[in-house]
Amino acid sequence: MHRIEATRGDAPLTTQDVDRIEQLEQHIAALESENTRLRAGAELNSRTVEHLAQEAVRCSEERLSYVLAIRTVGVMFWGQGFALTDVNEAFLHMTGFTRQEALGKTWQELTPPEFHEATWKAVNEVTSLGETTPYEKQYVRKDGSRWWGLFAARKGGDEVVEFVLDITARKEAEAALRLSEARFRAAVEAMQGRLWTNDATGRMVGEQPGWAALTGQSFDEYQGYGWTSAVHPDDVEPTVEAWRVAVAAQRPFGIEHRVRRQDGAWRLFALRALPARDDTGEVREWVGVHTDISNRRAREAELRELNETLEMRVAQAVAERAHAEEALRQSQKMEAVGQLTGGLAHDFNNLLTGITGSLDLMGTRLRQGRTGELERYIGAAMTSAQRAAALTHRLLAFSRRQPLDPKPVEANRLLADMEDMVKRTHGPGIALEMKLAGNLWRTLCDPVQLESAILNLCINARDAMVEGGKLTIETANIHLEEACVAPHDMTPGSYVTISVVDNGAGMSPEVLARAFDPFFTTKPIGQGTGLGLSMVYGFAKQSEGHVRVISNEGQGTTVKLYLPRHRGEASDEDEGTGLASVPRAEAGETVLVVEDEPVVRALIIEVLNDLGYQALEAADGPSGLRLAQSGQRIDLLVTDVGLPGLNGRQLADQARLTRPNLKVLFITGYAANTTQAGGFLEPGMGMMTKPFSVDTLMLRIREMIEVRAG
Numbered sequence: 001m002h003r004i005e006a007t008r009g010d011a012p013l014t015t016q017d018v019d020r021i022e023q024l025e026q027h028i029a030a031l032e033s034e035n036t037r038l039r040a041g042a043e044l045n046s047r048t049v050e051h052l053a054q055e056a057v058r059c060s061e062e063r064l065s066y067v068l069a070i071r072t073v074g075v076m077f078w079g080q081g082f083a084l085t086d087v088n089e090a091f092l093h094m095t096g097f098t099r100q101e102a103l104g105k106t107w108q109e110l111t112p113p114e115f116h117e118a119t120w121k122a123v124n125e126v127t128s129l130g131e132t133t134p135y136e137k138q139y140v141r142k143d144g145s146r147w148w149g150l151f152a153a154r155k156g157g158d159e160v161v162e163f164v165l166d167i168t169a170r171k172e173a174e175a176a177l178r179l180s181e182a183r184f185r186a187a188v189e190a191m192q193g194r195l196w197t198n199d200a201t202g203r204m205v206g207e208q209p210g211w212a213a214l215t216g217q218s219f220d221e222y223q224g225y226g227w228t229s230a231v232h233p234d235d236v237e238p239t240v241e242a243w244r245v246a247v248a249a250q251r252p253f254g255i256e257h258r259v260r261r262q263d264g265a266w267r268l269f270a271l272r273a274l275p276a277r278d279d280t281g282e283v284r285e286w287v288g289v290h291t292d293i294s295n296r297r298a299r300e301a302e303l304r305e306l307n308e309t310l311e312m313r314v315a316q317a318v319a320e321r322a323h324a325e326e327a328l329r330q331s332q333k334m335e336a337v338g339q340l341t342g343g344l345a346h347d348f349n350n351l352l353t354g355i356t357g358s359l360d361l362m363g364t365r366l367r368q369g370r371t372g373e374l375e376r377y378i379g380a381a382m383t384s385a386q387r388a389a390a391l392t393h394r395l396l397a398f399s400r401r402q403p404l405d406p407k408p409v410e411a412n413r414l415l416a417d418m419e420d421m422v423k424r425t426h427g428p429g430i431a432l433e434m435k436l437a438g439n440l441w442r443t444l445c446d447p448v449q450l451e452s453a454i455l456n457l458c459i460n461a462r463d464a465m466v467e468g469g470k471l472t473i474e475t476a477n478i479h480l481e482e483a484c485v486a487p488h489d490m491t492p493g494s495y496v497t498i499s500v501v502d503n504g505a506g507m508s509p510e511v512l513a514r515a516f517d518p519f520f521t522t523k524p525i526g527q528g529t530g531l532g533l534s535m536v537y538g539f540a541k542q543s544e545g546h547v548r549v550i551s552n553e554g555q556g557t558t559v560k561l562y563l564p565r566h567r568g569e570a571s572d573e574d575e576g577t578g579l580a581s582v583p584r585a586e587a588g589e590t591v592l593v594v595e596d597e598p599v600v601r602a603l604i605i606e607v608l609n610d611l612g613y614q615a616l617e618a619a620d621g622p623s624g625l626r627l628a629q630s631g632q633r634i635d636l637l638v639t640d641v642g643l644p645g646l647n648g649r650q651l652a653d654q655a656r657l658t659r660p661n662l663k664v665l666f667i668t669g670y671a672a673n674t675t676q677a678g679g680f681l682e683p684g685m686g687m688m689t690k691p692f693s694v695d696t697l698m699l700r701i702r703e704m705i706e707v708r709a710g
Contacts, residue, residue: 621646
């Protein structure tokens with residue numbers, strides 16, 4: 001500090017002036033020192049305040065980050081216009097929005113319309129009061145679904161902070177509880193029963209309005225076991241005993257007993273009670289219902305009586321219907337038998353007349369010594385006999401009792417071999433076309449019967465085309481599903497079809513409906529037996545197949561034969577039809593003949609003897625078995641299948657116990673258990689169908705013996 005050299009004009013300063021100046025200088029120096037100190041303090045305070053402010057900001061940001069990091073509570077910051085300025089991760093998780101999508105949204109966008117009014121109330125509260133009371137409302141997620149939240153808000157400066165807790169699970173649980181209670185009330189009302197509760201020991205405690213309304217008992221009257229006074233005296237003891245057992249066992253309880261209602265009437269009630277358990281499984285009380293079943297029991301009694309009456313009437317009606325059905329079946333059977341026997345009698349009388357007439361003339365000519373004409377009469381008798389055999393064969397085919405010898409058959413090859421024969425049968429006026437499918441499957445059937453069936457169909461087609469026409473024979477592979485075969489009694493699977501198609505007269509619906517009936521024919525008398533289609537039908541069914549006829553009057557007929565596909569190897573057999581001269585027996589060869597028909601047995605024995613065989617004979621199964629079990633030499637057993645006492649198959653089986661290598665030739669007209677030779681015959685066995693020629697029988701006997709000898 002500079003010292004003040006003060007003067008007053010030209011006059012020198014006085015001592016007093018100097019003192020004052022010195023005092024002033026001291027004062028100024030003091031002020032300058034204080035000013036320096038104050039400036040240093042102000043500089044220090046400024047730095048402290050800045051540090052404190054920065055620290056406050058850091059703490060505030062940490063607290064904000066902590067709030068925003070809360071995972072269970074959603075936090076929202078609303079700015080002007082109540083638009084979102086910031087949110088925490090919990091809120092984003094609750095709504096499904098990203099942060100960028102959420103920022104700027106208004107509360108109206110996040111709130112369903114029905115909750116706008118309540119939200120406006122909260123907005124007014126926070127605006128005017130600075131905070132809200134907690135509210136429940138729904139929020140909208142990004143995907144449009146809704147969730148329940150419990151929220152509260154507080155105003156802080158220019159922003160409003162909202163905190164929300166997701167209470168969706170609680171609200172759903174409450175709704176489920178309300179629904180359960182509503183269902184329970186509805187169930188009780190639907191039962192039209194009276195609800196009551198007992199304590200864990202089975203005593204009625206507390207207010208029981210349901211029981212009081214039912215019985216009219218007061219609170220004091222029904223407490224404990226007082227409720228039993230409203231139960232019929234005869235039902236009290238069994239009810240109490242059963243109730244105590246159920247309480248002790250802690251299991252559901254049910255019984256029926258009579259209860260006196262408030263109006264004094266005794267009514268029958270069904271009692272049902274269930275134990276109510278706590279979380280530990282301990283029974284806390286029993287909840288029961290009394291349901292009036294008096295009217296139901298009365299109706300049940302009436303229904304039982306009515307049912308008994310109805311059952312009696314139904315039984316009577318069933319018996320009457322069964323009697324009527326039996327009478328109808330008997331009538332139909334007699335009609336069928338009459339039709340069958342009438343047709344048989346007509347045809348067999350004609351055939352027998354040819355046979356007996358020829359034999360009569362043969363006898364007359366022998367007595368007259370005119371033997372030159374015998375050959376003609378013998379031929380006529382044989383023709384009639386063969387026609388009789390064919391008729392019998394057709395009958396057996398229709399009844400599905402003909403003996404079959406199924407073999408793997410190439411249908412295309414069989415039809416190709418038949419082509420010339422079919423052409424000769426039809427003549428030049430009918431054109432034949434063969435449409436044979438490539439890669440046709442094999443089928444398993446009797447080739448002889450198949451050939452006969454096809455020939456029958458071709459003859460029927462020829463007769464339907466009086467003025468000529470076109471006959472088509474077609475083959476195909478087909479696979480039938482369950483829906484296709486169910487109406488026709490067939491098995492689903494693969495089939496070979498053989499179709500015979502003509503463009504002849506066709507059939508009317510009435511004729512088509514009877515096409516398979518035996519002895520039904522539209523041909524003139526003497527030109528048809530009516531067994532052709534019935535024979536085809538019987539053969540197809542016996543071969544596990546089917547036959548279908550499609551026909552329209554004036555447009556022609558298609559007969560389609562279905563035969564099951566055979567997946568085995570083809571048969572190498574190619575049977576010849578020519579007969580060689582019958583060879584004689586070798587020394588000592590013996591044949592046992594068991595036949596119950598004396599004429600047939602005598603003929604076979606005679607021919608065997610003529611050919612040099614030793615012949616043993618028996619008229620029934622037991623006699624034949626005794627000879628088979630003897631020590632005599634037997635090279636072949638020839639036996640009928642249908643024998644008295646012991647059938648042919650039983651005879652063969654027992655004979656083979658002592659003669660394991662015995663060859664057996666069965667001869668049969670029909671037998672229910674031999675209709676499929678392939679399943680009936682074992683190695684070393686053969687079968688022939690009556691009638692047969694003597695030469696054919698002897699050739700077969702020779703073949704079987706030679707095979708055994710070889």
